Amino acid sequence: MFDLMPLMLERVGILVILAFLLSRMKAFRRMIHHEHGLSEKLMLIAVFGSFGIISNYTGVEIAQGNISSQTWQIEVDGDAAIANTRIMGVVIGGLLGGPFVGIGTGLVAGLHRMTLGGFTAFACGASTILAGFVTGFLWKRFRIKDNFSPWKAVLTGIFMECTQMGLILLLARPFESAVKLVELIALPMITINGFGTLIFILIIHSILVEEERTKALQTHKSFYIAQQTLPFFRKGLNEHSCKKVAEIILKWTKADAISITNREIVLAHIGAGSDHHKQGQTLVTKLTKKVLEQGKIIKAKSKEEIQCPNSDCPLQSAIVMPLQVHNQTVGTLKLYFLDPSLMDKVEQELAEGLSKLFSTQLELADAELQRKLLKDAEIKALQAQINPHFLFNSLNTISSLIRTDADKARKLLLKLSVFFRSNLQGARQFVIPLEKELEHVEAYLSIEQTRFPDKYHVSFDIDQSLKKVMVPPFTLQPLVENAIKHAFANKEHGKVSIRAYAENDQMILITEDNGSGIPDHLLRQLGNQTVQSNDGTGTALWNIKKRIEEIYGSAGAFHIKSDENGTKVTIKFPLEMKGEVAV
Structure with a gap:
C-alpha cells in the first residue's frame, strides 16, 4: 500500500504540471473566466477528457498484489488492474463546466478505461462515467466561480473515489481479487486524488483571483484617469481640454497614441503618428467616420482596417469609441497601438470603460453649461426688471x-x-478687475446720492495693489444697493463702508452698513435661497454666493453677519486670478 503512494504522487504530479501549463494559456483562461457556450464546453470536454486518458496510460499496474512501475499502460492483462488519477480530471471538469462537460468528460475517460482491459475495466469505466454525471449536476450547488471552497471539490473527489472502490467490489470478479485490490489501492488513490484535486482547484482559483485583481486594478485605473480628466472635460470638447485629456490617457495606458475628435476635426492627437494626424485638421481615417455614423465601438487589428490615407503611418491597430451626449455621438476617443498584440482584452475593457465615463462627464458638462446659461438668463432678466425703473428715476x-x-x-x-456700460460688460464677461466693479458702484452712488442727498455716506478703503484682481461682475453693486434701499429705512444718516485688503493669499472684500439689520428668520435663508418678504426676494445675495461657489469652490467664501447695529457681508477671493479685462 505504502509502496504505491510515491508512484501515485508522481502520476498526479504530471497532471498538476499540465494544469499549470494550461493555466498560462490565454485560451484556457478565457474558458475559465467566461460563461460557457457549446464550443467552450466541447473544449473543456477535450481538455479534461485528455486528462482522463493520460491518467489511464500513466496508471500503475496492479497484478495479483504486485505493483508494476511501467510508465505507459497500452493494455492491461485480464487479471490485472491499474491505479490512476482518472477521477480527478472528471471531477474538476464536471464542477467547472456543468452537466454537459461532466458527462462528456466521464464518457471519454470511462470508455477509454474500458478499452484497456483488466478485470476492473467495466467497474472503473462505469464509476468514471458516474462521477461525470454526479459532479456535473453538483455544478450549480458548488459553482467554482461563486465563493467556492476548494475543500468542497476535495471532498467531492474523495467521495467519487470511494464510490469507485465500492463499484469495484460490486462489479469486479473474482470478488476475492477485487477485495485484495481495494485493500491495496483504496487509501493511496483516495489520498492522492484528493490532494491532486486540491492542487488543481487552487490553480483554477488563482486564475479567478488574478482576474478579479486585474479587474479591480483596471477599475481603479479607470476612475483615476476619469478623476484626472474631469476638470478638462467639464469645459466640453475643445482643443485645449482634449489635449490635456489625451496626455493623461497616454500616460496611464499601453497605447502608443491617443486621439480625440468631434464630428468634424481632430481636437487632439498625442503620440505616434502626430506628424500627419494633426490637431485641428479634418477627419481623415475612414474608421473614425464609421464610428461617428454607427455610434458603436470598432476595433481595428491591422493597418488596413484603420484606413489611414498616409502609407507611412506607423499605427497598426486601434480601438475607436464613440463619445456620446444624450445618446447622440458628438466625437470619438481613439487608442492607437504600434504592436497589435498590446491591444489585449484588458486594454480594450479599460478603453470601453473610459469611453462610458467620458461620455458621462461630457453629459454633466453639458448640463452644467445649460445651468450656467439659465443662471445668466436669470441675471439678465433681473437686470431687465431693475434697470428700466432705475433708468426712469435717473432721467x-x-x-x-x-x-x-x-x-x-x-x-x-x-x-x-x-x-449701463458696466451692466453690459458684466453680462458678457465671466470675471472683471476689481477697479471696474468699483467704477460700477461709484456710478450708481453718484446717481442715488443726487436723488437723496445727505441720506447716507459711503466710504472706500481699497488696497491699491488689489485693483487688478479679477472678481465676478455684479458683486459689490448689488450689496451697496441693498444697503441703501433696505438698511436705512428708519435712519436719517446711514453709513456704508467698502473695504478690500489682502490676507493669506486672499483678497478680503467687506461691505458694511450701520442700518437696522436683517431679521433672524430671513438671515438664515439669505444667500442660501430666495425668500419672500415685503422688502425683496434676496435673489441678488443668493446669486452672488452661488457664482462664488461655482468659480472658486472652497477657495472662495461668502458670509453675512447682521444684528440691530447693522449688516456686514464678507467675501473672499483667491489673489491669483489677475489679468486683463476679457472682451
Whole structure:
C-alpha cells in the first residue's frame, strides 16, 4: 500500500504540471473566466477528457498484489488492474463546466478505461462515467466561480473515489481479487486524488483571483484617469481640454497614441503618428467616420482596417469609441497601438470603460453649461426688471438738474452711461478687475446720492495693489444697493463702508452698513435661497454666493453677519486670478 503512494504522487504530479501549463494559456483562461457556450464546453470536454486518458496510460499496474512501475499502460492483462488519477480530471471538469462537460468528460475517460482491459475495466469505466454525471449536476450547488471552497471539490473527489472502490467490489470478479485490490489501492488513490484535486482547484482559483485583481486594478485605473480628466472635460470638447485629456490617457495606458475628435476635426492627437494626424485638421481615417455614423465601438487589428490615407503611418491597430451626449455621438476617443498584440482584452475593457465615463462627464458638462446659461438668463432678466425703473428715476433727476445745474446734469449723465456700460460688460464677461466693479458702484452712488442727498455716506478703503484682481461682475453693486434701499429705512444718516485688503493669499472684500439689520428668520435663508418678504426676494445675495461657489469652490467664501447695529457681508477671493479685462 505504502509502496504505491510515491508512484501515485508522481502520476498526479504530471497532471498538476499540465494544469499549470494550461493555466498560462490565454485560451484556457478565457474558458475559465467566461460563461460557457457549446464550443467552450466541447473544449473543456477535450481538455479534461485528455486528462482522463493520460491518467489511464500513466496508471500503475496492479497484478495479483504486485505493483508494476511501467510508465505507459497500452493494455492491461485480464487479471490485472491499474491505479490512476482518472477521477480527478472528471471531477474538476464536471464542477467547472456543468452537466454537459461532466458527462462528456466521464464518457471519454470511462470508455477509454474500458478499452484497456483488466478485470476492473467495466467497474472503473462505469464509476468514471458516474462521477461525470454526479459532479456535473453538483455544478450549480458548488459553482467554482461563486465563493467556492476548494475543500468542497476535495471532498467531492474523495467521495467519487470511494464510490469507485465500492463499484469495484460490486462489479469486479473474482470478488476475492477485487477485495485484495481495494485493500491495496483504496487509501493511496483516495489520498492522492484528493490532494491532486486540491492542487488543481487552487490553480483554477488563482486564475479567478488574478482576474478579479486585474479587474479591480483596471477599475481603479479607470476612475483615476476619469478623476484626472474631469476638470478638462467639464469645459466640453475643445482643443485645449482634449489635449490635456489625451496626455493623461497616454500616460496611464499601453497605447502608443491617443486621439480625440468631434464630428468634424481632430481636437487632439498625442503620440505616434502626430506628424500627419494633426490637431485641428479634418477627419481623415475612414474608421473614425464609421464610428461617428454607427455610434458603436470598432476595433481595428491591422493597418488596413484603420484606413489611414498616409502609407507611412506607423499605427497598426486601434480601438475607436464613440463619445456620446444624450445618446447622440458628438466625437470619438481613439487608442492607437504600434504592436497589435498590446491591444489585449484588458486594454480594450479599460478603453470601453473610459469611453462610458467620458461620455458621462461630457453629459454633466453639458448640463452644467445649460445651468450656467439659465443662471445668466436669470441675471439678465433681473437686470431687465431693475434697470428700466432705475433708468426712469435717473432721467427724471437729470431732467430736473438741467434747468438748475446743467454742468452737474452733464456729469450725472456721464455717470449713467458708465453704469449701463458696466451692466453690459458684466453680462458678457465671466470675471472683471476689481477697479471696474468699483467704477460700477461709484456710478450708481453718484446717481442715488443726487436723488437723496445727505441720506447716507459711503466710504472706500481699497488696497491699491488689489485693483487688478479679477472678481465676478455684479458683486459689490448689488450689496451697496441693498444697503441703501433696505438698511436705512428708519435712519436719517446711514453709513456704508467698502473695504478690500489682502490676507493669506486672499483678497478680503467687506461691505458694511450701520442700518437696522436683517431679521433672524430671513438671515438664515439669505444667500442660501430666495425668500419672500415685503422688502425683496434676496435673489441678488443668493446669486452672488452661488457664482462664488461655482468659480472658486472652497477657495472662495461668502458670509453675512447682521444684528440691530447693522449688516456686514464678507467675501473672499483667491489673489491669483489677475489679468486683463476679457472682451
